[in-house]
Each structure stands twice: as C-alpha cells, then as structure tokens.
Amino acid sequence: MTKNQSHEWHERLEDGRKQYFRGYWNSREWLFRLAHPDGEEWMPLQPTLENWLALRDVLFRKYQRKRLPLKHLQTVDNVLESLGVRVNEHGEAEQIDHTA
Numbered sequence: 001m002t003k004n005q006s007h008e009w010h011e012r013l014e015d016g017r018k019q020y021f022r023g024y025w026n027s028r029e030w031l032f033r034l035a036h037p038d039g040e041e042w043m044p045l046q047p048t049l050e051n052w053l054a055l056r057d058v059l060f061r062k063y064q065r066k067r068l069p070l071k072h073l074q075t076v077d078n079v080l081e082s083l084g085v086r087v088n089e090h091g092e093a094e095q096i097d098h099t100a
Contacts, residue, residue: 005072007058021045023055025072030055030079052080053093060091 005025010018020035022042032051033042045051056076062068077087085093 007055007062009054009058011054021051021054023051023058025075030075049080049083049085052076052083053085053087056080056087057091 004027007023007025008020010020013019017037020037022033022035024031024033030047032045032047032055034045035042047055056073059068059073059076063070063073080087080093081096084096086096087093
C-alpha cells in the first residue's frame with residue numbers, strides 16, 4: 001500500500017464559510033486534520049462517524065477513477081465496521097445488527 005497519502009474535502013458551515021478536512025494515511029493508520037479558511041494551520045481532529053463516512057466517499061470516488069488502490073478503501077471499511085456501520089453496494093451506511 002502506498003504510504004503517506006493525503007485526501008481532502010470540505011463542508012460548508014452555517015454561516016456559509018468552508019471548513020476543510022484532511023484524512024492522512026501514514027502507512028499504518030489514518031489521521032485527521034481540520035482547517036478553517038481564516039486559520040493558518042491544520043489542527044488535529046478526533047474523527048467522528050461522519051468524518052469516516054466522508055473520507056470513505058472521497059476514497060471511493062478516487063477508486064472508481066483508478067486513482068487509488070482498493071486496500072485504502074478497505075482500511076476505512078474495516079474501521080467503519082468496528083464502529084458498527086457497514087456501507088452497502090450503493091454507498092449507503094447501514095447499522096450492523098449484532099443481535100442476529
């Protein structure tokens with residue numbers, strides 16, 4: 001697996017400004033960072049489920065265009081499964097039922 005890859009995306013805040021996110025693969029684990037347009041530095045971020053799903057969406061789109069190996073997507077899918085979420089073939093998140 002290629003090491004040291006960075007994948008970025010942004011979301012709009014309620015006031016219309018953009019908030020930037022970065023998922024960074026350091027050859028062993030995913031690290032997340034956050035930046036605001038008026039800030040100068042990327043700040044460490046403890047990822048939420050929404051951050052993991054957004055990263056997976058970015059990686060899946062890159063995988064479809066053959067710009068990313070499947071292994072990166074699988075690492076995120078493994079983390080999501082450990083959080084109790086499975087992504088179906090349509091890219092939709094589903095809760096895993098452990099009672100069955």
